[in-house]
Amino acid sequence: MPASAELMLALPLPLDCGQRLENVRIAYETYGRLAGDAGNAVLVCHATTGDQYLASTHPLTGKPGWWDRMVGPGKPIDTDRFFVICANVLGGCMGSTGPASPASDGQPWAMRFPVITIRDMVRAHLALLDALGIARLHAVIGGSMGGMQALSLAANWPDRAARVMAIGATAAMPAQNIAFQEVGRQAIMADPDWQKGSYYGTGRAPDAGLSVARMAAHITYLSEASMHEKFGRRLQDRAAKTFGFDADFQVESYLRHQGVSFISRFDANSYLYITRAMSYFDLAEEHGGRLAEAFARSTAARYCLVSFDSDWLYPTPESRKIAHALNAVGAPVSFMELSAPFGHDSFLLDVPALDRVVAGFLA
Amino acid sequence: MPASAELMLALPLPLDCGQRLENVRIAYETYGRLAGDAGNAVLVCHATTGDQYLASTHPLTGKPGWWDRMVGPGKPIDTDRFFVICANVLGGCMGSTGPASPASDGQPWAMRFPVITIRDMVRAHLALLDALGIARLHAVIGGSMGGMQALSLAANWPDRAARVMAIGATAAMPAQNIAFQEVGRQAIMADPDWQKGSYYGTGRAPDAGLSVARMAAHITYLSEASMHEKFGRRLQDRAAKTFGFDADFQVESYLRHQGVSFISRFDANSYLYITRAMSYFDLAEEHGGRLAEAFARSTAARYCLVSFDSDWLYPTPESRKIAHALNAVGAPVSFMELSAPFGHDSFLLDVPALDRVVAGFLA
Numbered sequence: 189m190p191a192s193a194e195l196m197l198a199l200p201l202p203l204d205c206g207q208r209l210e211n212v213r214i215a216y217e218t219y220g221r222l223a224g225d226a227g228n229a230v231l232v233c234h235a236t237t238g239d240q241y242l243a244s245t246h247p248l249t250g251k252p253g254w255w256d257r258m259v260g261p262g263k264p265i266d267t268d269r270f271f272v273i274c275a276n277v278l279g280g281c282m283g284s285t286g287p288a289s290p291a292s293d294g295q296p297w298a299m300r301f302p303v304i305t306i307r308d309m310v311r312a313h314l315a316l317l318d319a320l321g322i323a324r325l326h327a328v329i330g331g332s333m334g335g336m337q338a339l340s341l342a343a344n345w346p347d348r349a350a351r352v353m354a355i356g357a358t359a360a361m362p363a364q365n366i367a368f369q370e371v372g373r374q375a376i377m378a379d380p381d382w383q384k385g386s387y388y389g390t391g392r393a394p395d396a397g398l399s400v401a402r403m404a405a406h407i408t409y410l411s412e413a414s415m416h417e418k419f420g421r422r423l424q425d426r427a428a429k430t431f432g433f434d435a436d437f438q439v440e441s442y443l444r445h446q447g448v449s450f451i452s453r454f455d456a457n458s459y460l461y462i463t464r465a466m467s468y469f470d471l472a473e474e475h476g477g478r479l480a481e482a483f484a485r486s487t488a489a490r491y492c493l494v495s496f497d498s499d500w501l502y503p504t505p506e507s508r509k510i511a512h513a514l515n516a517v518g519a520p521v522s523f524m525e526l527s528a529p530f531g532h533d534s535f536l537l538d539v540p541a542l543d544r545v546v547a548g549f550l551a
Numbered sequence: 552m553p554a555s556a557e558l559m560l561a562l563p564l565p566l567d568c569g570q571r572l573e574n575v576r577i578a579y580e581t582y583g584r585l586a587g588d589a590g591n592a593v594l595v596c597h598a599t600t601g602d603q604y605l606a607s608t609h610p611l612t613g614k615p616g617w618w619d620r621m622v623g624p625g626k627p628i629d630t631d632r633f634f635v636i637c638a639n640v641l642g643g644c645m646g647s648t649g650p651a652s653p654a655s656d657g658q659p660w661a662m663r664f665p666v667i668t669i670r671d672m673v674r675a676h677l678a679l680l681d682a683l684g685i686a687r688l689h690a691v692i693g694g695s696m697g698g699m700q701a702l703s704l705a706a707n708w709p710d711r712a713a714r715v716m717a718i719g720a721t722a723a724m725p726a727q728n729i730a731f732q733e734v735g736r737q738a739i740m741a742d743p744d745w746q747k748g749s750y751y752g753t754g755r756a757p758d759a760g761l762s763v764a765r766m767a768a769h770i771t772y773l774s775e776a777s778m779h780e781k782f783g784r785r786l787q788d789r790a791a792k793t794f795g796f797d798a799d800f801q802v803e804s805y806l807r808h809q810g811v812s813f814i815s816r817f818d819a820n821s822y823l824y825i826t827r828a829m830s831y832f833d834l835a836e837e838h839g840g841r842l843a844e845a846f847a848r849s850t851a852a853r854y855c856l857v858s859f860d861s862d863w864l865y866p867t868p869e870s871r872k873i874a875h876a877l878n879a880v881g882a883p884v885s886f887m888e889l890s891a892p893f894g895h896d897s898f899l900l901d902v903p904a905l906d907r908v909v910a911g912f913l914a
Contacts, residue, residue: 204794205794299796302794303794303795303796360784361784362775362778362779363775363778363779363781363782363783363784363800363802364770364773364775364778364779366784366800366802366803367766367770367778367802367803367806368767368770370766370798370800370802370803370806370807371763371766371767371770371806373796374762374763374766374807374810375738375741375763377796378738378742378759378760378762378763379741380743396741397741399737399741400734400737400738400741400763403730403733403734403737404731404734404767407727407730407731407734410727412725412726412727412863415725415726415727415730416725416726416727418726419726420726421723421724421726421729421833421836429831431567431568431665431666432666433662433666433736433740433823433827435733436830437726437729437733437830439726439729439730439733440729440730440733443730443733443734444733444737447737460796464796467799467800468792470784473784500775500863
């Protein structure tokens with residue numbers, strides 16, 4: 189049975205920007221039971237627009253958890269065996285402290301919220317683990333931005349995880365992805381309803397901008413081949429083109445739906461802060477400019493890196509760079525490129541080979 | 552010397568949507584002299600956001616023409632030899648009739664302008680050729696959307712061109728590109744200053760939305776490798792990240808500049824109509840569902856197809872499909888994939904191999 193919980197940190201959280209954040213709240217879900225020696229904990233880190241509802245019904249959408257296929261009794265991340273934790277990231281909008289949370293004056297932080305980093309998100313996770321009495325994780329696992337958190341944890345707190353798994357991740361956001369995320373942020377900030385971020389309580393929110401941001405991002409999560417397969421040039425509920433600007437094509441209708449449904453569950457300012465954290469992510473830069481240096485103290489953990497051949501957002505060479513850095517410091521690492529047609533989103537979808545890799549790595 | 556000219560069509564232009572467009576104006580540039588037998592004319596078709604300023608200074612930006620490197624005396628498209636024509640497309644905003652032009656009531660068409668197709672753009676070009684007394688082109692050439700026009704001309708009016716060259720083009724917009732263009736249109740239409748398209752004369756225009764659309768599109772014109780090479784993760788005029796939402800990275804600053812400078816030379820409604828025409832483009836569908844059928848009557852022309860190995864917007868397989876269709880009907884075609892690092896924009900940039908191919912094909 190999943191358990192929903194919330195933790196208020198007793199101490200201020202130090203951030204990479206130099207500020208210390210007071211009254212940090214962390215909303216999280218747990219699955220399974222923590223062993224007496226606290227040695228069976230698995231931290232799963234969610235992706236950009238994910239949340240803590242890993243394998244429990246999402247309270248806003250009513251949909252199953254985003255990794256329901258991977259987490260549960262007898263599943264690859266076996267909750268009969270492991271105590272599985274998933275926390276909403278710092279900066280998020282599903283209960284953890286973020287731009288929509290009240291600042292010390294009782295008003296929402298909005299754009300007064302400090303710019304955070306992936307490492308700051310990990311700091312919040314570690315504070316949660318401390319509170320739960322978990323000194324060393326059996327494993328930390330994540331896909332996409334979740335993988336970045338796993339790598340950051342391993343690099344910066346090498347004694348906190350015995351196993352580190354990063355799926356479809358990168359050690360530093362490539363320029364093209366910085367560019368795509370900048371487009372999304374500009375779409376939000378161009379929306380007059382954004383009101384310089386202070387839209388809370390005004391009855392208006394930058395829904396249109398957030399929807400466009402989501403549409404642009406969503407294209408990057410899919411492969412060209414999967415879009416071709418799924419939609420091609422097929423028309424949406426009509427026999428012929430309308431010679432108009434309605435969603436004539438299925439792919440247009442699908443994208444619009446992705447945009448509109450996203451605004452019901454996500455806060456635009458959280459989207460700004462979380463994508464900013466991703467664009468800032470550069471493990472090598474954090475460690476003197478050399479990626480291997482990032483892992484120099486992390487050789488006691490075992491690593492598993494997975495990429496997908498159809499992922500053009502974080503393609504295989506991004507994972508290979510990490511594998512090379514780990515090899516350079518003699519850390520035990522297995523790295524595999526899996527064949528899956530779904531692009532970057534493959535880590536969320538039906539890829540049985542990934543199930544086997546995850547189960548095997550945790551065993 | 553370039554000559555700027557404008558033609559008002561004497562007859563209404565029939566459109567694929569079934570309407571007939573009255574008082575169509577076509578703004579065009581010419582270079583070189585038309586031979587007495589009118590046999591030395593080369594029509595160059597421009598891309599999505601291009602214009603007729605092929606090899607002459609752009610009146611709004613003051614920049615050299617977009618194909619200045621390719622067109623001129625002694626250049627691959629040699630104006631000492633050829634009479635070169637480039638017309639602003641129907642639906643455009645540089646003098647040819649488009650949504651900003653007055654309708655019969657004297658008010659701008661805005662969204663009352665009919666939805667046009669690539670074939671309609673070609674109809675306008677042919678009306679211009681008729682007026683100039685050019686029965687058969689020495690060649691029609693274009694890159695990207697210009698290549699689509701060249702293919703449409705060859706398929707639908709097989710006796711009007713002796714040589715047909717399509718660079719980085721496609722015979723039907725793939726789903727991923729329909730998706731990217733839909734994001735751009737949604738960004739424009741989400742901008743309150745768009746005012747359902749009736750922004751002319753209001754002192755407001757959807758600049759923010761158009762800028763976001765341009766930013767998203769611009770990413771697709773470059774290769775990941777060229778963005779990495781050009782910008783990487785380098786910061787813009789600063790020694791460290793600002794922990795804010797300014798354009799910290801060069802690639803962010805570059806993209807914002809692309810967006811902002813675009814609005815000074817382009818009309819948002821034209822962007823809607825032209826991208827709509829592209830998403831509708833499907834040569835096979837126009838000809839009974841079989842691409843070879845499109846070219847069945849076009850076997851007297853010689854074809855040249857060029858793709859670039861770094862172009863992920865219209866990658867090599869798109870050109871290969873066209874080559875196969877031409878092979879199937881026995882049309883003479885040469886097809887080559889050129890190696891160039893710049894992505895889709897390679898056709899506009901310094902790729903000497905392309906110069907040689909163009910010069911050789913026209914000879």
